[in-house]
Amino acid sequence: MTILVTGGAGFIGSNFVLDWLAERDEPVVNLDKLTYAGNPRNLGSLERDSRHVLVVGDIGDTRLVPILLERHRPRAIVNLAAESHVDRSIHGPDHFVQTNIIGTYHLLQSACAYWSALSGTERDRFRFLHVSTDEVYGSLDPDDVAFSENHPYAPNSPYAASKAASDHLVRAWGHTYGLPVLTTNCSNNYGPFQFPEKLIPLCIHNALAGKPLPIYGDGRQIRDWLYVKDHCNAIRLVLESGQVGETYNVGGNSEHANLEVVRTLCRLLNDMMPRANGATYQELIAFVSDRPGHDRRYAIDSGKLRRELDWRPMETFDSGIGKTLEWYLANQDWVAEVTSGAYRDWVKTQYGR
Ligand code: NAD
Ligand code: TYD
Numbered sequence: 568m569t570i571l572v573t574g575g576a577g578f579i580g581s582n583f584v585l586d587w588l589a590e591r592d593e594p595v596v597n598l599d600k601l602t603y604a605g606n607p608r609n610l611g612s613l614e615r616d617s618r619h620v621l622v623v624g625d626i627g628d629t630r631l632v633p634i635l636l637e638r639h640r641p642r643a644i645v646n647l648a649a650e651s652h653v654d655r656s657i658h659g660p661d662h663f664v665q666t667n668i669i670g671t672y673h674l675l676q677s678a679c680a681y682w683s684a685l686s687g688t689e690r691d692r693f694r695f696l697h698v699s700t701d702e703v704y705g706s707l708d709p710d711d712v713a714f715s716e717n718h719p720y721a722p723n724s725p726y727a728a729s730k731a732a733s734d735h736l737v738r739a740w741g742h743t744y745g746l747p748v749l750t751t752n753c754s755n756n757y758g759p760f761q762f763p764e765k766l767i768p769l770c771i772h773n774a775l776a777g778k779p780l781p782i783y784g785d786g787r788q789i790r791d792w793l794y795v796k797d798h799c800n801a802i803r804l805v806l807e808s809g810q811v812g813e814t815y816n817v818g819g820n821s822e823h824a825n826l827e828v829v830r831t832l833c834r835l836l837n838d839m840m841p842r843a844n845g846a847t848y849q850e851l852i853a854f855v856s857d858r859p860g861h862d863r864r865y866a867i868d869s870g871k872l873r874r875e876l877d878w879r880p881m882e883t884f885d886s887g888i889g890k891t892l893e894w895y896l897a898n899q900d901w902v903a904e905v906t907s908g909a910y911r912d913w914v915k916t917q918y919g920r
Contacts, residue, residue: 569594570806571641573626573674574648576601578761579698579795581609583647584619586799594618596639598632600625600666604651606905609760627670632677643694643806644678646671649730652764653702656726657859667729668736671697675740682746696749696806697737701791701818702727703752706862713791713866716752716814723860734814741812749809751802753817754867757887758795759894763906767888770829771895772902774836774848784857786826789864793819794887797880804876815876818867821884826852831884835892 570587574580575597584595594617599605601623613619620639624631626648648670650656650663675695682693704714705721722731734750741748757765763772770780801817809815823831833848842848872878882890895902 569596569639569641570643570645571596571598571635571639572645572647573598574605574646575599576605576607576609576621577647577651578604578758579756579798580647581606581760582758582795583645583799583802584610585612586796587803588613588616588618590803592618595620596635596641597621598624598626598635599648602650602662604762606760608901608904625666625670627666627673629673629677632674633680636677636681640689642689642692643696644674645696645698645802645806646674647698648674649733651726652762653724653726654764654858656724656729660725660729663725663729667726668732671733672736675736675746679740679744679746683744694747694749694806694811695737695740696751696802696809697734698802699734699750699752700727700730701752701754701816701865701867702862703731703734704865707864707866709864711864711866713818713868714752714816715868716816716871723862727862738814747811749805749811750814751805751817752814752867753798753801754791754793754819754865756793756795756798758891759898760901761795763902766825766828767832767891768895768902770832771836771892772906774833774851775840775899777842778851779853780829780833780848780851781853781855782826782829783855784861786829786854787824788861789822789824789866790828791818791865791867792821792823792828792884792887793817793880794882794890797882797887800881801872801878804878805872808876810875815872816867816869817872817878818869819880819882819884819887820867820869821880822864822866823884828888831888832892835889839892840896
């Protein structure tokens with residue numbers, strides 16, 4: 568048996584592929600367009616592992632995807648490919664509409680055609696798992712209860728709107744064509760291999776370079792934070808035991824204001840890597856203009872996943888953030904490469920494009 572993972576060279580995708588192959592022997596075909604966010608180096612430890620094949624391509628490629636499905640006959644598709652950064656979606660929503668909406672539409676069509684031609688056990692066991700975000704639910708007030716799976720969709724950013732649209736397409740393909748779909752909506756992830764455009768890796772990178780740590784607005788916006796490996800465990804569990812047609816919220820039960828997150832990072836860095844000039848990292852915190860339409864609070868109720876599939880996060884925010892910092896400190900060459908753009912040259916050399 569084989570699974571097809573899309574976006575498996577990105578942050579969550581590469582953690583998912585690495586964990587999958589560490590946990591089981593089932594091969595992975597990894598379809599990734601290698602945008603700025605995709606980095607084959609994340610999968611360097613699999614270079615000689617015949618269970619992993621990286622295919623450079625687009626989920627919306629209606630020629631390539633059917634060929635891949637026919638050739639590898641996966642028992643499941645795990646769709647992680649997306650444009651994922653809210654700020655980029657504000658500056659240029661085009662790619663978000665293209666990949667997250669139209670790309671998902673084409674992927675669903677390809678999956679549906681493949682699945683429809685299956686029979687017997689192959690057809691019964693096939694699953695299409697779509698990985699989505701809590702941002703589709705919009706913003707909460709301080710005293711509101713956390714998002715459940717029944718919370719109405721109210722996306723506020725172009726990113727969130729494009730993910731919401733993709734969730735609706737997935738739901739409709741399940742409802743209308745009977746494609747066996749599953750959807751997960753997860754809160755903010757952090758951990759190894761996260762591109763240093765997102766809050767936590769950006770602040771680690773800037774802090775080590777002695778650059779300002781930019782806090783949007785008053786820094787009191789709240790996110791729920793989940794260590795990436797816990798998200799990967801949840802995806803595996805939903806794939807194995809989730810009920811077809813259902814959606815599952817995934818969260819860390821770990822709400823923190825942005826300013827608190829950055830101050831925690833600074834405190835840890837003061838101990839782990841004291842600044843040469845004797846100053847504290849907190850002194851680098853700089854308040855900057857707020858993000859337009861900035862959602863105030865996300866909070867996720869993952870009770871359904873806990874009750875039905877017995878999932879719970881293994882890491883607390885303290886343990887996860889400690890591991891994350893250690894990873895970034897030990898992998899400064901990775902950070903240097905992705906921030907210098909050199910890794911794209913490596914991709915051209917390696918894949919000849
Ligand atoms: P990422 O930006 O780090 O990685 C996305 C990957 O998708 C990259 O490898 C990129 O090359 C690839 N990709 C982009 N467009 C593609 C296309 N058209 N065809 C094939 N591959 C393409 O994103 P991430 O943070 O790893 O997020 C993965 C998924 O999880 C996304 O769907 C995102 O919406 C969702 N999600 C992310 C978070 C989070 O906190 N990062 C939280 C909840 C859900
Ligand atoms: P981000 O990591 O971009 O994730 P998302 O927008 O998907 O939640 O941002 C997390 C929070 O941190 C969000 O409230 C925006 C804020 N933020 C800053 O304050 N400064 C920054 O430089 C960045 C990138 C984010």
